[in-house]
Amino acid sequence: MPTFNYQAISATGDVKQGTIEAPNQAEAIRTLQSQGMSPLKVSLPGSLSMQHLLVRRRKASQAQIVLFTQQMATMLNAGLPVERALQLLKRLTEHQGLKGQIDKILADVRDGVPLSSAFEARSGLVTKLYISMLRAGETGGNLGQTLQSLSGYLERSQELRRSLVSALIYPAILLVMAMGSVIALLTLVVPSFAPMFEELGGDMPTITKVVLGTGTLLQDYWWLFLSVLIVGLLVLQYQLVQPPKKLRLDRFMLATGKIGTLLIKIETARFARTLGALLASGVPILRGLTLSAEVVNNTAFASAIQNVAADVKTGKSLADAMDTISYFPDMAQQMLVVGEETGQISDILIRISDTYDKEVKVTMDRLLSLLVPLLILVLSALIGTIIVSILLAILSVNDLFG
Secondary structure, eight states: OOEEEEEEEOTTSOEEEEEEEOSSHHHHHHHHHHTTOEEEEEEOGGGGHHHHHHTTOSSOOHHHHHHHHHHHHHHHHTTOOHHHHHHHHHHHOOOHHHHHHHHHHHHHHHTTOOHHHHHHTSTTTSOHHHHHHHHHHHHHTOHHHHHHHHHHHHHHHHHHHHHHHHHHHHHHHHHHHHHHHHHHIIIIIGGGGHHHHHHHOSOOOHHHHHHHHHHHHHHHSHHHHHHHHHHHHHHHHHHHTSHHHHHHHHHHHHTSHHHHHHHHHHHHHHHHHHHHHHHHTTOOHHHHHHHHHHHOSOHHHHHHHHHHHHHHHTTOOHHHHHTTOTTSOHHHHHHHHHHHHHTOHHHHHHHHHHHHHHHHHHHHHHHHHHHHHHHHHHHHHHHHHHHHHHHHHHHHHHHHHO
């Protein structure tokens, strides 16, 4: 039976550390809870190694902010005052940069500064959304529950980002290997045949001339191609920071077949998850829409949300205002109508985000199931073309002397 390391708050409010044997992590947490403790961290001994590798990073990672939020929520829900919770978190946190920030937040709280304002003073530590949810929790007197909702929101966002990155790693590696193999063949292997064919004479097949010419160009002028590529990327990056051009590109991307459909689902899930979490925490809807527009990556989608905020400000319902967005899926629109009719708009928004998170995963799996074989096919065709061009040249030389 595995042994888990744990950190938990006892019934007296002290932090206890130790080990516990259990079949799995969930059972270990249940055992600690049955003993009257509130678990902060339960993990296998080996799972801490990656955290130790990150300790020296100056800026806290998203994963460390999520862990901090979860632990803070657990402590406040267990009845600890904010100051006492921050003292314990300062002691428990291994990341030196985050520990220093917690120390400054603790000093502000001791001086009577609200927790949200203390976080706001630490530029770059957390987002505006994080601060707004904290402020709403303070106003409503349910800071512990708000932090619990916030940690869930951050965790779901992190999981989606991680799943997207993981899904794209294999195609990216395959593409790099494919390009590397083709470039190696054209610059190292193919040019070595050129002197032999020239010495033997004869008219080479057209495809062989094209392949040999391409190889010679890459070998002699690789620096020029590399320079053009770098300059092109820099120009593209510069163009993308220009708001009008970025807006046109984002509109084009949303209207691009399956890729556009996937982007719409991603942005719909991100928007619904953000707005749902904000409304559940007591943030006013206009402020929630403004923050949600900042979270969305696609500027065309974000601009549409800003227009929705303007419509809601004039008295329109959220569902009616969202109906004006051509990008917003019909199913999500109908769910919003139901949410407003039942008075459960925040719950419905969370369901919308869960629904489209699942659809994003399914769509990504389908696209990758097509992309990977396509990359393999293109790689095979390119390498096959190079090999065939050499074989045809050899056969033409044999025919010449035969």
